[in-house]
Each structure stands twice: as structure tokens, then as C-alpha cells.
Amino acid sequence: MLHNIPNKTYLTEAQLPDYWYNLRADMPPHAPFLNPGTGALLTPEEAMAVFCEESVRQEFNNTDRYISIPGAVMDYYRMYRPSPLQRAYALEKALDTPARIYYKFEGNNTSGSHKLNSAVPQAYFAKQQGLTTLTTETGAGQWGTALSMAAAYFGLKLRVYMVKVSAEQKPYRREIIRTFGAQVIASPSDTTAIGRKLLGEDPNSGGSLGCAISEAVEDAVTSENTRYVLGSVLDHVLLHQAIIGSEAKRAMELLEETPDIVIGCAGGGSNLGGIISEYMADKLQGKPAPYFIAVEPASCPSLTRGTYAYDFCDTGRVTPLAKMYTLGSGFRPSPIHAGGLRYHGMSPVLSKLYHDGQLDEARSYRQTDVFKAAKLFANAEGTLPAPESSHAIAAAIEEAVKCRESGQSKVILFNLTGTGYFDMLAYQQFNDGTLVDYVPTDEDIAAGVAGLKDIPGNK
Numbered sequence: 001m002l003h004n005i006p007n008k009t010y011l012t013e014a015q016l017p018d019y020w021y022n023l024r025a026d027m028p029p030h031a032p033f034l035n036p037g038t039g040a041l042l043t044p045e046e047a048m049a050v051f052c053e054e055s056v057r058q059e060f061n062n063t064d065r066y067i068s069i070p071g072a073v074m075d076y077y078r079m080y081r082p083s084p085l086q087r088a089y090a091l092e093k094a095l096d097t098p099a100r101i102y103y104k105f106e107g108n109n110t111s112g113s114h115k116l117n118s119a120v121p122q123a124y125f126a127k128q129q130g131l132t133t134l135t136t137e138t139g140a141g142q143w144g145t146a147l148s149m150a151a152a153y154f155g156l157k158l159r160v161y162m163v164k165v166s167a168e169q170k171p172y173r174r175e176i177i178r179t180f181g182a183q184v185i186a187s188p189s190d191t192t193a194i195g196r197k198l199l200g201e202d203p204n205s206g207g208s209l210g211c212a213i214s215e216a217v218e219d220a221v222t223s224e225n226t227r228y229v230l231g232s233v234l235d236h237v238l239l240h241q242a243i244i245g246s247e248a249k250r251a252m253e254l255l256e257e258t259p260d261i262v263i264g265c266a267g268g269g270s271n272l273g274g275i276i277s278e279y280m281a282d283k284l285q286g287k288p289a290p291y292f293i294a295v296e297p298a299s300c301p302s303l304t305r306g307t308y309a310y311d312f313c314d315t316g317r318v319t320p321l322a323k324m325y326t327l328g329s330g331f332r333p334s335p336i337h338a339g340g341l342r343y344h345g346m347s348p349v350l351s352k353l354y355h356d357g358q359l360d361e362a363r364s365y366r367q368t369d370v371f372k373a374a375k376l377f378a379n380a381e382g383t384l385p386a387p388e389s390s391h392a393i394a395a396a397i398e399e400a401v402k403c404r405e406s407g408q409s410k411v412i413l414f415n416l417t418g419t420g421y422f423d424m425l426a427y428q429q430f431n432d433g434t435l436v437d438y439v440p441t442d443e444d445i446a447a448g449v450a451g452l453k454d455i456p457g458n459k
């Protein structure tokens with residue numbers, strides 16, 4: 001071992017944080033959720049008809065800074081956490097940069113991503129409430145996989161509405177979900193009214209995330225002892241993901257390192273909210289803090305080109321209204337391979353932080369550049385990254401190259417959210433040189449947000 005700082009830093013089990021840090025306790029409240037039908041403030045009781053009670057209590061909790069993690073959840077966390085904090089020595093060398101690059105690797109579990117961090121507590125809360133069944137949607141497949149693992153562990157039934165094109169393109173994701181005992185329903189399906197309506201309009205529809213959400217919600221509210229679970233965007237999901245940042249901060253402190261820059265990719269915002277968590281706390285409390293960068297795909301640029309307004313969280317317009325950066329709930333993101341980043345909106349917490357200038361910067365990359373960064377990273381570090389995570393890699397590389405040019409040795413921390421094992425079709429296209437970029441025109445963006453002015457809360 002030639003380096004004075006270890007390649008990997010793990011906390012011991014005794015050093016694991018046993019709380020979730022609640023960012024909202026330190027920030028001014030974001031605009032409240034609204035009932036999509038009436039435009040009035042959404043009440044916890046209304047939300048509890050759709051979501052698990054404890055998840056809703058957390059969703060409405062703006063005051064408790066630290067929320068203790070239930071023992072049963074800690075038991076599961078200990079099976080795959082802490083996740084390692086890794087020093088990217090080989091990448092630094094490949095880039096010939098004086099920067100010190102660190103990444104938190106969240107892909108070391110069977111679901112292959114950070115999503116398990118929220119799937120476990122949400123399944124546990126359902127079990128505590130005496131529910132028997134959960135429903136959800138999955139696009140790229142990571143969330144469905146994570147929730148199937150958690151549901152199996154706590155003995156719950158699970159129905160996963162999987163976007164039809166995804167179920168066809170990623171059959172092995174589907175099989176993992178089934179192996180964990182969950183039922184996979186290709187969406188649009190004929191088991192819900194909204195699915196039948198969409199199939200009536202277009203029998204060959206490949207589906208969309210928005211449609212799958214609408215089906216899963218309909219299933220939950222019309223079935224006995226059943227609730228719907230969401231894997232990103234909402235405040236309680238960001239809360240659970242705060243474990244990533246709390247662990248990262250403790251591990252960096254063991255190394256006596258302080259990041260100058262913290263980077264995360266941003267789809268619905270949960271992993272970014274996670275990695276920045278306790279570093280953002282410092283900033284909100286007026287202490288020195290890193291520079292925060294959100295990275296999104298150029299094809300689905302909600303923070304960089306969207307509008308800050310109330311919008312639906314789904315295409316079917318059944319979910320509560322949230323004030324967020326959005327491209328419009330009718331925006332159809334192009335079929336890029338970073339499926340986990342193809343979402344029209346952004347977490348209300350991150351949207352507020354970005355609007356207030358606390359989240360310093362958002363930038364976007366085209367997928368061909370993202371895959372170049374993924375290949376460079378994989379070849380140097382020996383880990384095959386998910387396309388979503390590779391957006392953060394691309395930004396880390398860009399910052400490290402700036403350091404080379406300026407001679408500054410900054411400390412860069414990014415979140416490596418997952419592995420790319422199920423994205424080999426994307427890598428195949430990249431290797432064959434057939435991968436193409438999609439960037440919406442200004443007209444596409446304008447068309448997406450045109451309807452926002454008619455939505456309650458924006459009038």
C-alpha cells in the first residue's frame with residue numbers, strides 16, 4: 001500500500017449513524033403540497049389514504065432535526081451498510097490532477113443502488129401499520145428491485161407496475177423482482193381503469209413512468225390493506241437517503257478531509273439530497289460548507305431549464321401538487337438510458353434550496369459524454385457505473401480537470417449511486433458508436449410548461 005490515505009474507508013458498525021438528518025429543520029419551509037382536486041392544502045389524513053401513515057408523518061415533519069432509525073431498519077441497514085467511501089486514486093492518476101477525488105459507493109447491494117435505503121424503512125412502516133400489500137411503479141427497475149427485497153424481508157405482498165418497454169428491455173431486472181416474490185405487471189395493464197383507458201387509446205403503448213404511477217396509485221386506493229410507495233422526490237424519501245451524507249461526513253472526518261465540492265446526479269433528487277445532507281446542514285447553519293453541484297441529463301433538464309411552479313408528480317395527474325422545478329407533467333423525456341433520471345420534476349426540498357441559492361449549481365450533460373466519463377471511470381477504478389451515476393462522474397472529472405489546469409488541489413466528493421450491470425444495452429450502443437443524444441428544443445420546453453399556469457397554486 002503506497003498511499004497514506006486508505007483506498008476504502010468503512011465506518012465500523014458502532015460508528016454507523018442511527019438517525020436520519022432532516023434538512024427541513026434547518027431550512028425555511030418549502031411551499032406546502034396541495035390537493036390536486038380542490039387546490040386546498042393537502043392534509044396528512046388525505047395523504048394517509050394513499051401512503052403509509054409513518055411515511056406521511058415524516059413527510060409533514062419540518063421540525064425534528066434528527067429522527068432515530070427504528071431498530072428493525074438498522075438491522076437491515078447493517079446487512080449492507082456502511083457503504084464504502086472510496087478514494088479514486090487511479091482516476092486521479094488517469095486525469096493527472098492534483099485534486100483528491102472521493103466517492104461514496106451505494107451499488108454494493110443486490111438492488112444495485114441507493115434506493116434500498118428508503119425501501120427498507122417504507123416497507124417496515126407498512127408492516128408496523130398492519131398493512132398486507134404495497135404497490136409501486138418502476139421505470140428503470142432499480143426501485144422495484146429494492147422494494148421487492150424490503151417487502152420480502154418484512155413479509156409483505158408487492159405489486160410492481162413496470163413500464164412496459166422497460167420490462168421488455170430489462171427482463172433480468174424483472175426476474176430479480178419476481179425472485180423476491182413480488183408480482184410484476186407490465187404497464188399499461190388491463191388490471192386498472194386508467195390502464196384499460198390508455199390501452200384502449202393505444203393498444204401498443206410502451207407505457208411511461210407517469211402512467212405506471214397512476215396505475216399503482218389506483219391499485220392501492222381500491223385494494224384492501226394496501227398502500228402506495230414512492231422511491232424518490234418526496235421529503236420522506238430524501239430523509240431516508242440522508243444516511244448517505246451522514247456516513248460520508250463521518251468517514252471523511254476520520255480521514256481529516258473536508259470536501260470543497262460535493263456532487264450528485266439528480267433524477268427526482270433523493271440521492272443528491274442524501275449525499276449533501278449534513279454538509280448542507282453546515283451551510284444552513286452559517287458554517288463553512290462545500291460547493292454543491294446537481295447533475296442532470298441534457299434530455300430531461302428540470303433544474304437547468306425547468307420552471308419553479310406547482311405541478312403534478314405524475315402524468316396521470318392523480319398525485320398531490322408539489323412546488324418544484326418542472327418541465328411539466330406532460331413532458332415526455334426522450335428514451336435515454338439513464339432511466340432513473342427521466343423525471344419531469346425535482347424534489348421540493350432541492351427545488352427550494354436551488355431557488356434560494358443554497359444548492360449552488362445545476363448542470364447537464366449529454367449521454368454520449370456521460371458514457372465517455374463512465375468508460376474512463378470503469379477503466380481506471382474497475383467499477384462499472386450505472387448511467388445515472390455517470391452524470392456525477394462526468395462532473396467530478398470536469399472539476400478535476402479544472403484543478404489540473406489551475407494547479408489547485410481541491411477535495412471532490414461525489415455519490416456513485418449504483419452499478420451498470422443491467423444497462424449493458426446502453427453500453428453496447430456506446431461501444432458500437434450508435435448512442436445518440438437528445439436535447440429538447442426551446443419550443444419543446446415551452447410546450448411542456450405551457451399548462452402550468454392553469455394549475456391550482458400557480459393562478
Ligand SMILES: *Cc1c(COP(=O)(O)O)cnc(C)c1O
Binds near residue numbers: 270272419
Ligand atoms: C433512481 C436512481 C437515480 C436517480 O434517482 P434520485 O432520486 O434522483 O436519486 C440515480 N442513480 C441510480 C443508480 C438510480 O437507481
